[in-house]
Amino acid sequence: MTASRKSMGLHLGVLVVLAALFFILPPYHTGNMARIMVLAIYAMGYNFLFGYTGLLSLGHALFFAAGMYGFGMTVTQLGLPVPVAFAFGILAAAVVSLVIGLLALRTSGVAFMIVTLMFAQAGYLTILYFGEYTRGDEGFVIKQAQRTVAGIDLTSEAGRYGAAFILFAICFLLLARLVQSPFGRTLIAIRENEERTRMLGYDATRLKLQAIVVSGAVSGMGGATYALLFGYVGATFATVQYSIFPLLWVLLGGAGTTVGPLIGVLFMFYLIDISSSYTDAYMLIAGVVLVLLTMFAPQGLAGELRKRVMPWLP
Amino acid sequence: MEFGPHLMLASLEGAVIASILALTAMGLSIVFGVMRVVNVAHGEFFMLGAVIAWWVASHVGGHAAFGFLAALIIAPLFVGAMAAGVDRLILKRIEYDPDRTIVGTIGVLYIIQQTTLMTFGPDARPVEAPFNTRLALPWFEWGENGFAMFWPWGLSTTSYKLFVIVAAAVILLALWMLITRTKLGLIMRATQQDSETAQAFGVPVGRVYSWVFGLGAGLAAIGAVLVVPIQQAHYLMGHDPLLLSFIVVIIGGLGSLPGTVIAAFLIGMSDGIISVFFSPTLAKIFATLLVAMVLVFRPQGLMGRRAP
Structure with missing residues (x-):
C-alpha cells in the first residue's frame, strides 16, 4: 500500500471509530466525546500553525473567543439565523487573525510568542471592558430555541454528537488534505528551513500569513461550535489558559501530525476528568505533563509513533 | 480632593507599585540577559515569596517586625534555591x-500555582506590616492670601510605603554594585557576552546559570515580601506581576538593566496614575x-541594543 492510501485509510478509520462510539458508549461518555471532538477542532487549528508552519503562538484563545463571540453575540443579540451567525463567527476569527498576523509576523521566535500573548490579553481585557454587552466573566447562555438547525435540536444527545462529528470530520479531512497539498508542503519547508525556502523563491511571509488566517479561522470555528453545542459564551475562554490548552494538547498528541490533536485532547480530557474528581488543583496534572513532555517526548504520542513504527503518518 | 493633591497621592501609590515592579522585572531581565531564556514561571516565584512570607510571619511570635524580617531573609533564599533546582532538573x-x-x-507555573x-488554600491572607504610621502630607497652593500650606483631607501615606520605596532602591543599588564591581558580577557578564568563550576560560557556566536563575527568582520573592503587607498573599497573585514584568523588560530592552529600572518607573507610575x-x-x-x-515596531526595546 502506498503512503497516501494508508493515510486515507487511517483518516476514514478514525472517523468510523468515532461514529461507532456513539452507539457503544454510555451517555456520559458520548457527551464527553462530543466535547472532545469540538476541542479537537480548536487543537487542529492550532496544530496547523504550530505543528506544520512552526510558529508558536501563545494567543490562540483570541481566535477561539472571536469565533465564539462572533457567533454567540450575533445569534442572541441580532437574532441572526444559526448558519449565518456561525459563518459570521468564522469570518470574525479570520479577520482578527489576519490583523494579528500582519502585526505579529514582523517578529519571530520569542518575540512572536510574547506579542501574540499580549494581543490575546488585550482581547480578553476588551471583552471584560465591554461587559455591558459581553456579560464579562459571568458570560451568557444561548437558549435552546436558538440552537436548532433545520429542525434538528442540537441540545439533544444525538443532535449534539452528530453535529460535533460532522464539523470535526470536515476539518479533519480538509486539513489532512491541505497539509499534503503544495501549500501545506511549502509551510513544512518553512518550518524546517525558512531561509532556504525563501531562496527557492517562495514568499515566506505571505505564506505564513495565510497559515495564520487558516489556523485562526479553524480555531474560531472551534469556538463557534463550542458555543452552538454547549450553549455558553464566557470570558474564561479568552484567558491565557485557553491559549495554553491547545499547545498542551498538540504537544501531547504530536505536533505536525493530523491525528495528534485528537489524541492529545482525548488523553488530556480524561486525565483532567479523572484527576478533578480527586482534587480541585487539576491543572497540576497539566503542569506535570507539560514538563515531562518537554523533557522526554518533545514530539508527542503520534510523533513518537511516526518515529518508531509508522513513518508514513501525515 | 482637588486635582493637585489627588495627582500627588496617585504618584505616591504609583511609586510604590513601581518599586516592587522594578525588583520583580529586574529578576526576569537578569535571567533573560544572561541565559537568553524567558521564564514564564517568574510570577509564581513572586507568589511563592508572598506565601512563604505569610507562613514565616505567622510562625514567628513577638512583634510583627520580627516575623517580617525573618520572612525577608527566608523567603528569597528558599525561592532562589527552588529556582536553582528547577534550572538543574529541567532547564539544563x-x-x-x-x-x-x-x-x-509554563508547566512549572502550573505546578507551583496548583501545589x-x-x-x-484559595483564601487571601495578610501579613502585618512591621510599622505602619499614617503620615499626613501637606499641599502648597497660591490662595487668596498668597502662598499657603495646608493639609488636605485624605492626602496621606504610611511610613511602610515609604520604606518599600527606599528598600527597593537600596536593593537595586546593591545589585548594580554586585554586577559591576565584584568578581561574581564579572563572571555573570562574561557568561552573558559569550558563554562558550567564558567556559573556555574556566567559568563554570552551568553553575552560573543556576545561580542566576536563583537570583532572578529571589529578586521576585523580595518584591513579594515587601508588597505582602500592602496586598494580601493569594495563590493567583503571580499573574499580574508576570505580565507587568514582561511589559517592563520589553519596553526597557531585553537584558538592559538601566532600561528595566526606567521602564519599571514609567509603567508603575503611569499604572498608578491612570488607575x-x-x-x-x-x-x-x-x-x-x-x-x-513596541515589540512589533521596535523589537530591541526603547533602551536596548539589537539582540545578537
Whole structure:
C-alpha cells in the first residue's frame, strides 16, 4: 500500500471509530466525546500553525473567543439565523487573525510568542471592558430555541454528537488534505528551513500569513461550535489558559501530525476528568505533563509513533 | 480632593507599585540577559515569596517586625534555591532551547500555582506590616492670601510605603554594585557576552546559570515580601506581576538593566496614575497593546541594543 492510501485509510478509520462510539458508549461518555471532538477542532487549528508552519503562538484563545463571540453575540443579540451567525463567527476569527498576523509576523521566535500573548490579553481585557454587552466573566447562555438547525435540536444527545462529528470530520479531512497539498508542503519547508525556502523563491511571509488566517479561522470555528453545542459564551475562554490548552494538547498528541490533536485532547480530557474528581488543583496534572513532555517526548504520542513504527503518518 | 493633591497621592501609590515592579522585572531581565531564556514561571516565584512570607510571619511570635524580617531573609533564599533546582532538573536537561524552555516553565507555573492551591488554600491572607504610621502630607497652593500650606483631607501615606520605596532602591543599588564591581558580577557578564568563550576560560557556566536563575527568582520573592503587607498573599497573585514584568523588560530592552529600572518607573507610575483617574481595565488594555506594538515596531526595546 502506498503512503497516501494508508493515510486515507487511517483518516476514514478514525472517523468510523468515532461514529461507532456513539452507539457503544454510555451517555456520559458520548457527551464527553462530543466535547472532545469540538476541542479537537480548536487543537487542529492550532496544530496547523504550530505543528506544520512552526510558529508558536501563545494567543490562540483570541481566535477561539472571536469565533465564539462572533457567533454567540450575533445569534442572541441580532437574532441572526444559526448558519449565518456561525459563518459570521468564522469570518470574525479570520479577520482578527489576519490583523494579528500582519502585526505579529514582523517578529519571530520569542518575540512572536510574547506579542501574540499580549494581543490575546488585550482581547480578553476588551471583552471584560465591554461587559455591558459581553456579560464579562459571568458570560451568557444561548437558549435552546436558538440552537436548532433545520429542525434538528442540537441540545439533544444525538443532535449534539452528530453535529460535533460532522464539523470535526470536515476539518479533519480538509486539513489532512491541505497539509499534503503544495501549500501545506511549502509551510513544512518553512518550518524546517525558512531561509532556504525563501531562496527557492517562495514568499515566506505571505505564506505564513495565510497559515495564520487558516489556523485562526479553524480555531474560531472551534469556538463557534463550542458555543452552538454547549450553549455558553464566557470570558474564561479568552484567558491565557485557553491559549495554553491547545499547545498542551498538540504537544501531547504530536505536533505536525493530523491525528495528534485528537489524541492529545482525548488523553488530556480524561486525565483532567479523572484527576478533578480527586482534587480541585487539576491543572497540576497539566503542569506535570507539560514538563515531562518537554523533557522526554518533545514530539508527542503520534510523533513518537511516526518515529518508531509508522513513518508514513501525515 | 482637588486635582493637585489627588495627582500627588496617585504618584505616591504609583511609586510604590513601581518599586516592587522594578525588583520583580529586574529578576526576569537578569535571567533573560544572561541565559537568553524567558521564564514564564517568574510570577509564581513572586507568589511563592508572598506565601512563604505569610507562613514565616505567622510562625514567628513577638512583634510583627520580627516575623517580617525573618520572612525577608527566608523567603528569597528558599525561592532562589527552588529556582536553582528547577534550572538543574529541567532547564539544563532541555539545553535552554528557547521554545522548549517556555513550554517547560509554563508547566512549572502550573505546578507551583496548583501545589500552593492544595496546601495554602484559595483564601487571601495578610501579613502585618512591621510599622505602619499614617503620615499626613501637606499641599502648597497660591490662595487668596498668597502662598499657603495646608493639609488636605485624605492626602496621606504610611511610613511602610515609604520604606518599600527606599528598600527597593537600596536593593537595586546593591545589585548594580554586585554586577559591576565584584568578581561574581564579572563572571555573570562574561557568561552573558559569550558563554562558550567564558567556559573556555574556566567559568563554570552551568553553575552560573543556576545561580542566576536563583537570583532572578529571589529578586521576585523580595518584591513579594515587601508588597505582602500592602496586598494580601493569594495563590493567583503571580499573574499580574508576570505580565507587568514582561511589559517592563520589553519596553526597557531585553537584558538592559538601566532600561528595566526606567521602564519599571514609567509603567508603575503611569499604572498608578491612570488607575486612579480612569478604569484600571482600560489602562491595562492600553498598556498591553502598547507593549505589543513596541515589540512589533521596535523589537530591541526603547533602551536596548539589537539582540545578537
